[in-house]
Amino acid sequence: MDKKILDGLRSMEYEHPWDQEALEKLKSISGLDTVVKKFNQYSVEKFLRAEFTGSSIKVNKKNFPELHEQLINACNILGVFPVPDLYIKWDYGINAFTTGVERTFIVIHSGIIDLLSEDEASFIIGHELGHIKSQHVLYHQMASIFPHIGEILGQATLGLGAIVAAGLEVALLKWARMSEFTADRAGLLACQNFNAACSAFIKMSGLPTKYYDRIDVGSFLEQAQEFAEYDHSLLDSLAKKLINVWQDHPWSVLRVSELNKWCEAGQYSAVIDRQYKDSVFCCPYCRHPIQKTDYYCPNCGNRIIIA
Template sequence: MAGIKLEGLRLQAYEHPSDAAALNALTHTAGFDTLITKLNAWGIERFLRVQLTGSYLKVTQDSFPDLYQIYLVMKERLDVPIEVDLYIASGGEINAFTVGVERPLIVLTTTAVEQLAPYEMAFVIAHELGHIKSRHVLYYQIAEFLPLIAGVVGSMTFGIGELLSAGMQMALLNWKRMSEFTADRAGLLGCQDAEVAWRTMMKLAGLPPKYFASVNTEDFLKQARDFQALDADTISKIAKWLNSVGAMHPWTVARAQQLLQWIESGQYEEVLKHPQGPAYGAAQAMKFCNVCGNQLKGTEAYCPRCRNAVTGYGPPPAPPLPPGMPPPFVR
């Protein structure tokens, strides 16, 4: 599986701006810090790990060598220095998800394993590794298992259900949808083939297996461009918002449109050339918070994203750790 190893790849090099904006809104939602503290104290991550590892098949070099090799290549290519467990779960749809902050694990459905070609599986695994590298997992697993947390945990005496207000749930789901745009960029940086990304998204959108061999990605890309054109109409914008506000994932065509826009802007090729971020001169010309890496205008006394005092500038540092998250990338 030929490709470029993106040594030193940084989140800031490929993070989608809507992801960063939605995360900023989420972390400033009233009661969110309390929710994180309570979930950490209760041990929601241990609960999910026991549930998942007790039910699903673990992928190893001996049991599923082809899948394991794809994982190893994507892990190296995206420069993810921590070990990640891989599992297969019974499922009728092409899907994958990630949980676990201290010990991340990726779950692939049986249908994904059966219906995705090796390079398409590489895109999916790199997408999930992107969530891990971008430190999405703590918030991602709260959003992914929100019904379980609200229904089961909230019915107990931990006071968690009361914290999950409608505003917080909306902020969580909105961020999760935006985080998929960042993870899709990681998926493309992993497989390094846009055609593979389009085929994978078409399968995720429901392409029947009998059409896999004759798939026409040009029509799909035209649909993605047509979808972008809908934004010119205010009524269409409102309709798209109403249809997506409660969804866990952005529409697949919208994801394709966002990824296509990133490619056509030239930023994808720039990341392949400079995985650590802008060239040194450009980085020096830009100003970033020296705590969270948020880009600044240069006049702020406090960063609007992390609320820390701005004491210096320079190339974007690694993003901050969310509450309760241990340093994940220890070499």
């Protein structure tokens, strides 16, 4: 299937409102801007690039032309330039990550190549490109390394620094989880195949390879609905929050559910059909793209007043 190139795509056309809300709360923390600047100044980016250049395989059009073409196609669809470097790391977990603030690069596990279809792999690559397009990488690096910084601060300040660091760490991790919903939308825009996006999550959730020929997306969506119903019980809802508070990724079924809601609301199609292309404003309540002529936000329904 030929995929549409989304000319002029801007991240705000598809960014999840939970991502925007969590980031705004994160940025409101006093002193965070100083921490961000210092973190960027002393980033471990050079060490990471050296590590993967020395121990992993760098993809190019000579050694892995098909995979390189997938990366180029996803970059063209989403409008991510310059094209980031791509490395393959030996690991049969279906996983990937993006790092590097000055020179961003993507690392994918070898399991993605062997265990996923082309569209499923495009979803993963597009997901990582979504982090780049929305400029998530610096905060993601902070979230991954901050626990170690907090431990050092705690030892240096008799535990007081650790208390402060823990609060910031929780805020960073919450935003990191919310940012995944935005990146998932970018992944779907890149692969343009909802079933492939869902089946990638099903495989990541632990589906044995012997059952790969009988993936049931409908059953997984039903499981997501069952999971959502846990919120009706105060105890179950509290358990969900406590279990997830120190995680940097949201629940897989919730991610599929949010993608499904985005599609059912017609917002995915609107982006694909470039209905938001000329939008230059965002709803102040949910950050959804709006037109100058909109009186009400098409996403959250709030009345819009554009000066």
